[in-house]
Amino acid sequence: MAPKRADAQRNREKILAAAREAFADPAAEVSMAEVSRRAGVGMATLYRNFPGQRELLEALYVDEVDAVVAAAETLDLIGWVHRFVAFSRSKHPVATELLKSASGTDPVFNENRARVLAAGRPLLEAAQRAGEIRADLTLEQVLDMVIAVSGIRGEAAYVEPILAAALDGLRP
Numbered sequence: 220m221a222p223k224r225a226d227a228q229r230n231r232e233k234i235l236a237a238a239r240e241a242f243a244d245p246a247a248e249v250s251m252a253e254v255s256r257r258a259g260v261g262m263a264t265l266y267r268n269f270p271g272q273r274e275l276l277e278a279l280y281v282d283e284v285d286a287v288v289a290a291a292e293t294l295d296l297i298g299w300v301h302r303f304v305a306f307s308r309s310k311h312p313v314a315t316e317l318l319k320s321a322s323g324t325d326p327v328f329n330e331n332r333a334r335v336l337a338a339g340r341p342l343l344e345a346a347q348r349a350g351e352i353r354a355d356l357t358l359e360q361v362l363d364m365v366i367a368v369s370g371i372r373g374e375a376a377y378v379e380p381i382l383a384a385a386l387d388g389l390r391p
Contacts, residue, residue: 231268233258235282238275251275277327284331291338296346297386299339300365304382307369335362352389361389 237257241249251272255265269275283306290302339358346352352361368382 227268230258230260230264234260234265234268234275235279238279242276242279280327281331284334288334288338291342294342296339296342296352299342300361300386301382303335303339303362304365304369307366350391353391356389 234254237259238249238254241247241254241257247253251265251269252262254275255262258265269278287299287303287306291299294302336358339362343352343356343358343361347354364385365382368378368385371378371381
């Protein structure tokens with residue numbers, strides 16, 4: 220696939236940023252027209268980049284997974300888990316929309332889950348070897364715990380101490 224022209228890439232990024240913001244707003248009715256308006260691009264530009272809402276949602280989801288995977292290269296386990304929490308909280312509206320048209324074997328979710336696990340597993344193993352994290356936990360268990368905490372409704376000031384207590388429980 221040939222690289223996009225600089226202006227086309229900028230338009231794609233503007234669309235993704237506008238869509239990310241729109242889906243994060245619980246009061247917004249998010250349509251392709253709304254995303255186009257927020258991005259300041261025409262409908263033709265929007266549809267040239269994303270033929271439908273599903274493709275737009277998938278791109279948002281994959282971008283967030285890319286960021287979580289990349290963060291594993293520079294963070295330790297606990298720092299990465301905090302990044303994962305931010306991902307988990309931000310992806311909820313996008314994932315909810317995607318799930319409306321997804322099956323239980325949807326490759327978007329399955330492939331990206333595998334990418335996240337592959338990125339985080341070395342961090343967990345290193346923390347376990349260093350004696351910082353209990354040896355009887357798998358990454359799936361750690362992330363399931365974090366996802367559960369991320370699902371708690373409330374402002375960050377309310378949720379953060381709960382997350383801290385849960386992460387304290389990872390120590391041997």
